[in-house]
Structure formats: C-alpha cells, structure tokens
Amino acid sequence: MKTSLSVITLSLLSASALAGTTLINPMDVEYQYGERISEKRQFIKAPGLVTRQSADPVVIKHEVDGEFQGYFKFASQGRGYWMSMDLIHWDHITPAGPWAVSYFTPGQEKDAGTTIIDPDTGLEWKDMIAPAALAKDGQVYLMASHRNGGKTELLVSDDPASGMWEFASEDLGFPVVGDTNLWDPALYHEDDQWYVYWGSSNLHPLWGTKINQHRQRGLELNRFAKPVITAHPDVHGWERMGFDHVHDNRAPYIEGPEMYKRGDTYYLTYAGPGTDGNVYGDGVYTAKSPLGPFEYQAHNPVSYKPGGYVHGAGHGNTFEDAHGNLWRSGSNWFGVNWVFERRNVLLPSAIDKDGVMYSTARFIDFPFHAPTGKYQDPNELFSGWMLLSYNKPASASSTLAPQNDRSFDAAFVTDENPRNFWVAADNNDSQFVTVDLQGEKTVRAIQLNYADYLVQGEAYRAPLPGSGVSRDAYDAQLYTHYRLSVSTDGESWTEVANNLDTQENRANVYVELDEPVSARYVRFDNVHVGVKHLAVNGLRVFGNAPGKAPKPPKGLTVERLDDRRSALVSWTPSEAKQSTVGYNIRFGVAKDKLYHTYQIWHDEFAGELAGQKEIRSLDLHNGYCFAIEAFNETGVSKLGKVRCVD
Structure with a gap:
C-alpha cells in the first residue's frame, strides 16, 4: 500500500516541483486574540467577548543582493507579523520600536478599550489593519490603513526578521477624493516612481495615484488621484452579495487593491463583494500602465473558494515564491463568534499563455505540496491525500450541555463546518475526542482546528505592539498542547504527534506524519488550552482508503x-x-x-x-x-x- 500510494503522489507532480512536505488551508500560524467584539456584531451574546482572527494578508518575498531572506506575511490584527522560509512553517514576530499602526480621530472607534491615545498627537491608534507591504532594493516597506484625520506613516526595515523598523516618512497626507480615507492601501514601485492604491466602500470606487518625492517634505501623495475600479454587480455575477451570491439588495463592497506586473501587463486585483460569507474573492483588471486605463479580465474572479471546509479567498495579494511560482494570499471566512472572524489562505496561481491570471481553489483545504522548483500547473501541487473523516462517527470524553438551544456534540468535529464545534464539559488533560474512520485507512496527515467559545476578558487580548506591555505572561498562558494518536482497534493506541516542546497558540494545527500509518481510529487528547473552554471544530484526517477512485460523473x-x-x-x-x-x-x-x-x-x-x-x-x-x-x-x-x- 505504501509503495503504490507514493507512486500515485509522484505522478501528480512535475519532477522539478517535488517537495517533501505539504501545507493546507487555513494557514497554520499563530492567530492572535486581538479583536474585542461589540454587542451589535457578535453572534454569541456575551460581554467582553474576544476572538482570534486575521484578514487582509499581504505576503512578500524578501531578498538582499539577490539572496533569498524569507517570506513575510502582514495582516490585520496580527499583533506583529509572520516569517517563513518555506511557506509552511511560520514564526510570529513582535515588532520592536516604531510600528505601523492604524490611526483614527478620537471617538471614531466605538469599542472602548480597543485603542490607545497617542500622547504626542492625541490621536487614537490600534493594531495594524489592512496593511500595504512592498519589497524593494533589499528593504521592506510597510504602511497601515488610516482614517481621515489621522496620520499616514510609511515604515522601512532592511532586516524584518529582527522586528526592527524605522520611519521612511511620518506623514504622507490624505487623499482629497472619494471617502478621504487611506484604507486598504497597496504600494507599487517602478522606474523610481512610487504608486499607492486604496479603497474600501460600497459607495466609492477604488483609487490610485503617485507618491512624489519632495526635496523638503519627503514623500507625499499626489492629490490628483483617479478612480481605477468600480463595482458592476449587474454585469459581474460574482460581485453580488449574499451566501452563494443570492442577492440580498445590499450594494457590494470593493476593497483591497493590489498591483502585480508581468511583462508589459499590470494586474490590479481587488476584493469583493463582502468578507462576511462564502463568496469573498478577488477579481482582476489589467492595463498597460500603472494608473490605467484598466480592462476587466474575462476570467474572474481570479481567486475564489465558495465550497468546502474553507470558505472564501478574498483581499490578498499576488507574489512570487523563491522558484518563480505565482501565489495568491487571501482571507477566508470562519464566522464563529462574529461575522468578520477570518483566517488566512494561500492559493497556487499562474498566468497562462494568453496572459490570464488565475488561482486554483481545487483541494486547497486538503494537503498540497510546497514546491521546491517551478511547476507548470498549480493543480500539480495537490498531494492526492483525500479526506477520510467526513461525517464519520465521533465520540468524546465529555460534552458541554446545550446553551441557548445550541449543542456542542462531538459529531461536529467531522461535519466540515467550522461554525459547528464540540465543546468539552471540562477543560483539563483528561479530555479527548475520537474519530472512527469505519475501516483501516492509510493516514498521512491530520488537521486539528480549535474553536473559540466564550473567550471573555481583557486578559485574553494580546498586548498591542508599542503599548509597553510585555507578552511574557500572556504567552505563558495562551498556548495549546495536544497529543494525536491512532489505533486499529480503538483499544491499543500509538501516539503519532504532540507539540509539548513548544508554547504556541495555534488555532489551525496541521501535522504531516513522518511516515504513513494504517489506522481506523484517530484521537485528539487535550493537554492544555489557555482559555476557559476546550472547543474543536475540526479533526480532519487525510490519506487514502483501499479501493478505486470514482468514475467521472x-x-x-x-x-x-x-x-x-x-x-x-x-x-x-x-x-x-x-x-x-x-x-x-x-x-x-x-x-x-x-x-x-x-x-x-x-x-x-x-x-x-x-x-x-x-x-x-x-x-x-x-x-x-x-x-x-x-x-x-x-x-x-x-x-x-x-x-x-x-
């Protein structure tokens, strides 16, 4: 069995793109507890509710003198950012010194306690939201979104792995068009000219303009901005709001512009129609100059994931990996505690022979290979490891009694819906959940997805960078420890993975086994979670069952x-x-x-x-x-x- 499965996997990949390890979506990173939910926006009515989430990611490849230094991912509410050398393993970095935060005029933020007052300016600021990032000449530039009346800071680092940043410009000014917010910005540079794109609205278009270099004032926005993209839901079906685009009479949002150039073509991507559902995606327009005129690409949306465990793939950017392959980052919708709870995704992408940009969402919430070379087709990366746990019987050590007509049964760990989850009656190291695969299967990987149920209190919110509050005590409490075991008979167990040597707060844990194993039962044993309730929305098992693949429909x-x-x-x-x-x-x-x-x-x-x-x-x-x-x-x-x- 092991040999034949290996042959199947190898046949799916170009020889130059073979890899020894896999990844899965949502991305396995340390999502931070950073968002406190206001009463009007939460699904679960509970005072002081906080949740971990991340959205609006931009991933860049950093090089110095042509030498690869790593990938860096910047995203909303990250309490910092993440670094990876292989797109699989990501380390969280807490910045030291100056940091790109989102400024507001006092009183704009309705959720008291989510902002800090700047003593020098009197402005409110909070963690970085919907950032722009750009790698150029061995340096990384970073800018957060800002509301009108704040200030627009551009930061730069030649060593982002160290967490050290400095100001490239402390105030670029604000646009005088549209909604006058520099929200969801994107940076682009070529031929000694900087450009910025921005916008997030269901009323206004997306905008673009130059950033000029003034001898005395430094960098400043050219106030002669121009609209670059407008929503047309009457023509573009994917821009319609609602689950599966079932129109609910709301005007769609367009947001998150990002620029990428290939040859003489500029690809300006944008997100829509709304981040609070399964159809959140990115579209693309093309042009022959950085500010257009832009033409809608016939193939749209360019990244899209409406079905499966992961829902949505919007508000991301296009980047090249160290082998020249194209990728799209994005946000996917979870919506457990509030409508805007999200995670991050990576989609293998390409530009075809006709210049059409596209991403594949096919099996991207199943394991797929991280390339170590150039692939010809993004679909080559699919591992061929199938989901073995869908709707399989599950049993648990204990289950919390139903609350407000909501149940928390163990069966929810296999239903492929992250908005359903099992909650243990107690939170201790005696709690476990077991999945019966209903026959011996070859198990190759396991994804363990924690849910947040009634996480309440400021103690669970990670300290804001620049607040002066140490993370030491926080990190010492807010970690997850687990054991994963398999069995052929449900009585004799073999441990295949644990993370007892780390103290990470990982919500979407992905474990590729060192060797495939034959098993009928898979068990998660809790060792520690740092919140009140132990909750899991997915114990997803991947590998292959004996038998034949189905015939074409x-x-x-x-x-x-x-x-x-x-x-x-x-x-x-x-x-x-x-x-x-x-x-x-x-x-x-x-x-x-x-x-x-x-x-x-x-x-x-x-x-x-x-x-x-x-x-x-x-x-x-x-x-x-x-x-x-x-x-x-x-x-x-x-x-x-x-x-x-x-």
Missing part, C-alpha cells in the same frame, strides 16, 4: 438562466456515498480555462435537488464551459465531459 447538462449571471448545472449523482464523497464543479470561460472550482458534498443535497447546483458567479457577457469530477477516500475521477454554453 455522467449526464452533465448546463442551462444558462434568464438572469445570465447564473447557470444551473445538473448531473447524475452517484448512488452510494462509499463510491463518491463529493464533486468538484470546474468551470471557466473556455475549455482550456476551467480555472474555477465549486466543491460540494455528495450528501449535501437530496431528493430532487441531488445532482444539481446553481452557479451564480458568471459574467453577463461571457460564454462558459463546465465539467465535473468526483472524489472519494481513495482518489479523484477523471474529469467528465465538458459542456459549453453561450
């Missing part, structure tokens, strides 16, 4: 609806769950551009709704092609027949 039909932004996709579903766990609807603007993926589960719809899905993200004026593949615990079918509609 048959009977595919596609009907373009009266509203041409939507199409009804139908097929003949498999009769047995054992033969098919789920389907990937793959679609795009041409037969050779099936870049979008919508994943659904085989048992997600029943009766007359089985074997059909309405896709509502289409462009009014484009034709589209569709195909479907099925997957189970053994592998993935060949892609079915392609059907195209005008």
Whole structure:
C-alpha cells in the first residue's frame, strides 16, 4: 500500500516541483486574540467577548543582493507579523520600536478599550489593519490603513526578521477624493516612481495615484488621484452579495487593491463583494500602465473558494515564491463568534499563455505540496491525500450541555463546518475526542482546528505592539498542547504527534506524519488550552482508503438562466456515498480555462435537488464551459465531459 500510494503522489507532480512536505488551508500560524467584539456584531451574546482572527494578508518575498531572506506575511490584527522560509512553517514576530499602526480621530472607534491615545498627537491608534507591504532594493516597506484625520506613516526595515523598523516618512497626507480615507492601501514601485492604491466602500470606487518625492517634505501623495475600479454587480455575477451570491439588495463592497506586473501587463486585483460569507474573492483588471486605463479580465474572479471546509479567498495579494511560482494570499471566512472572524489562505496561481491570471481553489483545504522548483500547473501541487473523516462517527470524553438551544456534540468535529464545534464539559488533560474512520485507512496527515467559545476578558487580548506591555505572561498562558494518536482497534493506541516542546497558540494545527500509518481510529487528547473552554471544530484526517477512485460523473447538462449571471448545472449523482464523497464543479470561460472550482458534498443535497447546483458567479457577457469530477477516500475521477454554453 505504501509503495503504490507514493507512486500515485509522484505522478501528480512535475519532477522539478517535488517537495517533501505539504501545507493546507487555513494557514497554520499563530492567530492572535486581538479583536474585542461589540454587542451589535457578535453572534454569541456575551460581554467582553474576544476572538482570534486575521484578514487582509499581504505576503512578500524578501531578498538582499539577490539572496533569498524569507517570506513575510502582514495582516490585520496580527499583533506583529509572520516569517517563513518555506511557506509552511511560520514564526510570529513582535515588532520592536516604531510600528505601523492604524490611526483614527478620537471617538471614531466605538469599542472602548480597543485603542490607545497617542500622547504626542492625541490621536487614537490600534493594531495594524489592512496593511500595504512592498519589497524593494533589499528593504521592506510597510504602511497601515488610516482614517481621515489621522496620520499616514510609511515604515522601512532592511532586516524584518529582527522586528526592527524605522520611519521612511511620518506623514504622507490624505487623499482629497472619494471617502478621504487611506484604507486598504497597496504600494507599487517602478522606474523610481512610487504608486499607492486604496479603497474600501460600497459607495466609492477604488483609487490610485503617485507618491512624489519632495526635496523638503519627503514623500507625499499626489492629490490628483483617479478612480481605477468600480463595482458592476449587474454585469459581474460574482460581485453580488449574499451566501452563494443570492442577492440580498445590499450594494457590494470593493476593497483591497493590489498591483502585480508581468511583462508589459499590470494586474490590479481587488476584493469583493463582502468578507462576511462564502463568496469573498478577488477579481482582476489589467492595463498597460500603472494608473490605467484598466480592462476587466474575462476570467474572474481570479481567486475564489465558495465550497468546502474553507470558505472564501478574498483581499490578498499576488507574489512570487523563491522558484518563480505565482501565489495568491487571501482571507477566508470562519464566522464563529462574529461575522468578520477570518483566517488566512494561500492559493497556487499562474498566468497562462494568453496572459490570464488565475488561482486554483481545487483541494486547497486538503494537503498540497510546497514546491521546491517551478511547476507548470498549480493543480500539480495537490498531494492526492483525500479526506477520510467526513461525517464519520465521533465520540468524546465529555460534552458541554446545550446553551441557548445550541449543542456542542462531538459529531461536529467531522461535519466540515467550522461554525459547528464540540465543546468539552471540562477543560483539563483528561479530555479527548475520537474519530472512527469505519475501516483501516492509510493516514498521512491530520488537521486539528480549535474553536473559540466564550473567550471573555481583557486578559485574553494580546498586548498591542508599542503599548509597553510585555507578552511574557500572556504567552505563558495562551498556548495549546495536544497529543494525536491512532489505533486499529480503538483499544491499543500509538501516539503519532504532540507539540509539548513548544508554547504556541495555534488555532489551525496541521501535522504531516513522518511516515504513513494504517489506522481506523484517530484521537485528539487535550493537554492544555489557555482559555476557559476546550472547543474543536475540526479533526480532519487525510490519506487514502483501499479501493478505486470514482468514475467521472455522467449526464452533465448546463442551462444558462434568464438572469445570465447564473447557470444551473445538473448531473447524475452517484448512488452510494462509499463510491463518491463529493464533486468538484470546474468551470471557466473556455475549455482550456476551467480555472474555477465549486466543491460540494455528495450528501449535501437530496431528493430532487441531488445532482444539481446553481452557479451564480458568471459574467453577463461571457460564454462558459463546465465539467465535473468526483472524489472519494481513495482518489479523484477523471474529469467528465465538458459542456459549453453561450
């Protein structure tokens, strides 16, 4: 079994892109407890509720004199930032000295206690929000979002791994157009000219302008900004609000512009239609100059993840890895404690022979390889390790009694919905949860996803950088310790992983086993969590089951609806769950551009709704092609027949 599985995995990868380790989404980083939830925005009514989350990531590759120094990820509410050498293992860095914080005029922030008053200016400031980052000439530049009336600081570091930064400019000024906020900024530089793009609104467009170098005043915004992108939900189906773009009569938000250049083409990406649901994604416009005019790319959105465990892939940036491969960062929606609770994702990406930028969301919440060379197709990175735990029976040492008509059963650790979670009745080292895979399978990796239930009190909020408060006592309490074990009979257990030698607060733990093991049962044992309740929303197990991959689905039909932004996709579903766990609807603007993926589960719809899905993200004026593949615990079918509609 082990040899044949290795052969399968190797056949999926270009020889130059082989890697010995894998990653998964959401990214496995130390998300910080930084957000205190106001009463009107939280899902769980509890005073003093705090949650860990991260959004709006920008990832840059840092080089000095052509030598790779590492990847750096900056994001909202990070209490600092993260560094990696391989896109897999990320270390959190707490900045020392000056730091890029988001300023507000006093009283703008309604949640008292979330800001600090600057004694020199009287302005309120809080942790960095929706930052811009740029690597240039061996240095990294960083700027946070700011509200009108604050100040716009540009920081620079030639050694971001050290946490040391200094001011490149302490006040760039504010725009005089649009909503007059420098929110969701992006930096771009070429030919000794700086540019900045910004915007986050359901009323205003996104903006762009130059940053000029003044002899006396230093860097300053050119006040002659121009609109670069405007939302058109009447034409672009993916810009419609609502779960699965079921329009709820709200105007869509567009935000988070980011610039990338390949050859003579400028790719300006942007996020929409809203970060509080499964359809959050990024679109792209192209141009031949940094400030346009910009043209909407036919293939859009460029990054998109509406189905599966991970929902959403919006407000990110485009970056190249050390091997020249393209990636998109992004935010995915969790929405456990409040509507804007998010994590971060990485999507393998590319620009095809026709200059079309795209990302693949196909199996990006399953393990995929970190490349050690140049890949030809982002889909090559998929490991072939399948989800073995979907809706499998689970049992626990104890379960908290239902609260306000909400239950916390152990079954929620396998339902692939992070908004459901198991909560133990007690928080101690005797608590565990076990998943029965219902047969011996080859287990290769485990993802352990903690949830936050009723985390209350200021003591759980990580200190703000620059506040003068030490993190030592905080870090000593807010860590997670676990053991992961497997068994063939549910009685004799073998430990396959633990993290007892670290003190990290990791919410989305991913463990690739050193060697594949044969097991029927997988168990998580709690050793320590630093909050009141032990809660887990996913014990996800990956590997392969004996047997055959499913056959390609048959009977595919596609009907373009009266509203041409939507199409009804139908097929003949498999009769047995054992033969098919789920389907990937793959679609795009041409037969050779099936870049979008919508994943659904085989048992997600029943009766007359089985074997059909309405896709509502289409462009009014484009034709589209569709195909479907099925997957189970053994592998993935060949892609079915392609059907195209005008």
